[in-house]
Amino acid sequence: MEASSNERNSLGDREITRIRRKSISILAAGQILGGLGSGATLTLGSLLIVDISGLDELAGMAATMNTLGAAFMALPLAVLAQKFGRRISLSTGALIAASGVVIIISSAFLRYWPLLLLGMLVLGTGSAMNLQSRFAATDLSTKATRGRDLSVVVWSTTVGAVIGPNLFEPGEELARFISLPPFTGGFLIAMCAQLIGVFVYWLGLRPDPLQVAQHQAAVKADNTQLRRRGWSILKNTPIARRAVLTVALTHLYMVSLMSMTPIHMQHQGASLTLIGITISIHVAGMYALSPVFGWLTDKAGPRTIIFAGQALLITASVLVWSNGQSHTVTTLALLSLGLGWSAATVAGATMITGAVGIAERPQLQGTSDLCMNLAGVVGGLCAGPILGAVGFQGLAVVLLICAMVMIVVNLKSNSSNIVHG
Structure with a gap:
């Protein structure tokens, strides 16, 4: 009982x-x-x-x-x-x-x-x-x-x-x-x-x-505690806004580049086996080291690890731009992409949790998940036309805009990483 x-x-x-x-x-x-x-x-x-x-x-x-x-x-x-x-x-x-x-x-x-x-x-x-x-x-x-x-x-x-x-x-x-x-x-x-x-x-x-x-x-989960919905929290809580934007744009970045990788590699003559290995390495980067990024987030603070995640995302784009025709370089880029996604989303989710008190966390967390998934849909839908217009290397360069936005948004913050225990 x-x-x-x-x-x-x-x-x-x-x-x-x-x-x-x-x-x-x-x-x-x-x-x-x-x-x-x-x-x-x-x-x-x-x-x-x-x-x-x-x-x-x-x-x-x-x-x-x-x-x-x-x-x-x-x-x-x-x-x-x-x-x-x-x-x-x-x-x-x-x-x-x-x-x-x-x-x-x-x-x-x-x-x-x-x-x-x-x-x-x-x-x-x-x-x-x-x-x-x-x-x-x-x-x-x-x-x-x-x-x-x-x-x-x-x-x-x-x-x-x-x-x-x-x-x-x-x-x-x-x-x-x-x-x-x-x-x-x-x-x-x-x-x-x-x-x-x-x-x-x-x-x-x-x-x-x-x-x-x-x-x-x-805290009691009554109507009084539910009065501030997720969107209201985002409007009135800058740290929550930054964290949700970071998670959403990171996911858009990852989905856009990852979803077009099999098509690009196939056009470059890669076998299905090699494409599968590349995606598997990418998925391993997304999840396998998440406890390390979680530990680093606790030690160094979420904002620091968000910056590290953006550096890894930028590295992925630079690798694709520099030699996207190489299967080895593309695989390394996808690994960096997965690691960057892991670092930024673990740190961003940690920041989201600490942005408000326990009474409002589920609403903010649900709003964050909504934004993250919608960003993934937008990334998947837009990546194809961009690929057709400027190619895989051009797509990687365009996505740098997302990283720049996330860096600027988090640099503008002069508040602590976490405001609630």
């Missing part, structure tokens, strides 16, 4: 630390399960929509709808967390994502691709849930551990992201065995992972870390 409000208010540091560590372990486990789903389904979504529709030009719509779904669900899940805690919010998100898989498999049976797009939109809830998980890891963190706690949950995504794409063949064997349409077995595995995630969050997040934090701060 969960602790009462009075008991929570009187919790000592040792008990808070125990709950924090347990919550991070549960969140990491859920993140691995979520990573299995996203890693297996994004590629399969493109293949399935082409198989159903017969139109190659629709291939990118699967990922776009998934990202839009994540953007649309970021704020509703944040409101759920604010009112009822992380346990309800995350388990509900996993359940909705699983229902998206049901829609997708139904679309394959019906051979109706608009239904598939709806399913990918609903499945995007899983991505929104995964993004919220990294913030949930900081609910009971102190200034000294906030970056590390967040980054551990981000790092756990690596496991699912690496294993997920390798479930394609086992998924197809499973689909054939139970007479499912082609390209749906991986989705079935993803649905099972999400359903397991429902129970992991529901049973594991007891007591709920956000509710414990709210009670420790004598």
